[in-house]
Amino acid sequence: MNAVPVFACNPGPITGDGNWTWFIPGEVPTLIDAGTGERAHLDGVHEALAGAALRQVLVTHGHVDHASGAPALRERFGVTRFLKWPWPDRDTKWPVEWQPLGDGDRVQAGDVDLAAIHTPGHAPDHLCFWHEASRTVFCGDLAIKGTSVWIPARLGGNLAAYLASLERIAALEPARMLPAHGPVIDDPVPLLRDYVHHRLEREDQIIAALRAGATTPEEVVARVYRGLRVSLVPLAVESVTAHLLKLQQEKRAQVHDRAWNMIDP
Ligand SMILES: [Zn+2]
Secondary structure, three states, rough: OOEEEEEEEOEEOOOOOOOEEEEOOOEEEEOOOOOOOOHHHHHHHHHHHHOOOOOOEEEOOHHHHHOOOOHHHHHHHHOEEEEOOOOHHHHHOOOOOOOEEEOOOEEEEEEEEEEEEHHHHHOOOOOOEEEEOOEEEEEOOOOEEEOOOOOOOHHHOOOOHHHHHHHHHHHHHOOOOEEEOOOOOHHHHHHHHHHHHHHHHHHHHHHHEEEEEEEEHHHHHHHHHHOHHHHHHHHHHHHHHHHHHHHOOOEEEEEEEEEEEOOOO
């Protein structure tokens, strides 16, 4: 399978250098992720198409840097087929006719078949696209080499689901992952296992902070992330909140009037 990276040209505080979208040439010219509609991205897609017509856009999830370019792609290339896992509250923000993709659905892309794999956690609608013959995963925001992935608890992020998604993709034993941010991941299984390990280590630190008397996410952050730059505190609070919600889901922690504590066995 030939997958061509097309840079979305949208650097920023959340996207880092900017997003990668992936073009798959062949019988059904397909773009994975829509970018944000930057003119330079549309020009990059045009170049990758080399005269072919763009037939469809598969979207990994509804975050702005992955989905908001859909109307611009429709306008520029006349493409009408946009597919993603439905996230009704959010999908209407990007006004194209989204077609639903479910877990295990197969879609022809270029000259091959891809399988959609529901991998919630970073976002409730997150899909990976799996090409079994080359053991390649288009992994969206499941993993970013060199950093950890943001789990926005208040925007449908779910840490327990995220860990299950990491395990699910690791179990496929992919040979490479093509992400939406950062470099290609050539040895994905150790990275996925590291991610799980890192989160569980963090969870132990958060449990220790609760047991030592911290009760709010802010107090946990002050204990666990010592010396953190002030500008990064809100992200750390969000991440700790995701951990606390996971512990609550597992009936290991509880919250009353914003004060968290462990449920001792
Ligand atoms: Zn995202």
